[in-house]
Amino acid sequence: MRLEDLVNHVVDKENFQTIQNYISFCRNYLEFIANGLQARIVSQNENHYQFYQYTNDGHYNITRPINTNLMYDAGIFEIAYNQFLQVIEQLRDRQLPEESLRQVLICTIYTLQQTIGATLDALPSGKSNQARKVNGDLFERLIRLLIAYLNIDCVSGTIQVPIRDDNGVILFNTTYQHDLLISEDNELKIIGSVKTSSKDRIDKIFVDKFLYNKLTSTDLPHIAIFLNDVQRKKTKQQNRYGINATFLPGHFKAYTIKLNPLDGVYYCDIRPNMITDGLISQHIQTIDNFFYRDIWNLLSSHGQSLEEVEIEEGENRESE
Structure with missing residues (x-):
């Protein structure tokens, strides 16, 4: 071809x-x-x-x-x-x-x-x-x-989330759009973000978890899956190239400690500092761990009733 x-x-x-x-x-x-x-x-x-x-x-x-x-x-x-x-x-x-x-x-x-x-x-x-x-x-x-091949309900789309007052009365609904909405037994179990790189996106993923769980008074797991975190860079010599890392370890650690940790972060091409850094290595793993172990553990936890949140399927228009 x-x-x-x-x-x-x-x-x-x-x-x-x-x-x-x-x-x-x-x-x-x-x-x-x-x-x-x-x-x-x-x-x-x-x-x-x-x-x-x-x-x-x-x-x-x-x-x-x-x-x-x-x-x-x-x-x-x-x-x-x-x-x-x-x-x-x-x-x-x-x-x-x-x-x-x-x-x-x-x-x-x-x-x-x-x-x-x-x-x-x-x-x-x-x-x-x-x-x-x-x-x-x-x-x-x-x-x-x-x-989905694993016979797990998984779609991309928007969810209508009810916002309640202190007495549990629904005041209004707010809309969230996510790459992965994973459900089982009539409950939303996992919310996920899938990006080719964390560049310019890692902040939003942490904030999304914080806001969603704060507004809904839940502790719904949020995960992130990335392909890699490298990009091409030019060297001083013409027609010679190297790579730059695009992962921001300081941001990741600050949000993990001061905002909330994510419930799983996975890479295909994991960077060396994601393995050697004591804190980062506790939260970032290669993608095999998600499929071999973590998805099953997360599905076994209590979720959010699908009678309470309405999912509208449709691919994320902001994916990159």
Whole structure:
């Protein structure tokens, strides 16, 4: 498949309705880059990151950073995606997959999404906003499809939340929009945010939890799922690139301590300081932990009755 065909396919979100749609696209992209790139540029500061440069069919554009420790090539993906399907089938059947398959889960989700993002990087510079929007929407949809595959009710949309006075009388309703609204047994159990990066968004996620639980007098779990927190940076030498981290550890720790901790923060491409920092490492984990353990623990907690909150399904217009 040509790069032009891949780009035309990825910009139409209707082409991504099932997990298999994501897998099929990923296979096509990985086959293309095996021989279709102008160059692979190694990051100057963290060498396990690469940038793909396209030929004239992709305007000689250079992609986002790709973590080669997580990104499968075409040959390995052919094996890994079947193992990935095995993992989610076992989880759907409420069986715990082998520990050795945790990395397959992380790498497959990462590869599925980064093939989309890297393809969108082939768009001309004037369409960068469109690329960000499509990339964010498709990552949000991928996570939602995976959760729904586990036979768990999961939608994106708005919820009408009743605001009560001290006597429990409903004064009015207020509306909240969220990427993930996860329900079970006629109760809203989890509210989630899904973004490709925490850049410019982490503050809002903490505040959303604080306001929602304050206004509703509940303690409903709020989680966040991110793909990565790195971006390309230019070095002083021409045509040489490195990466910048976009995670703000000071903000994260301040909100965790002084506002409220989130009930789970998950990454595919986790940064070193998220592992080594004593406080941050208590709250941020790789995404396998969400699917292997945490989602089930959160579903077992008391939720908010769906008779009390009204959910209107519809994709988040602000996804990025």
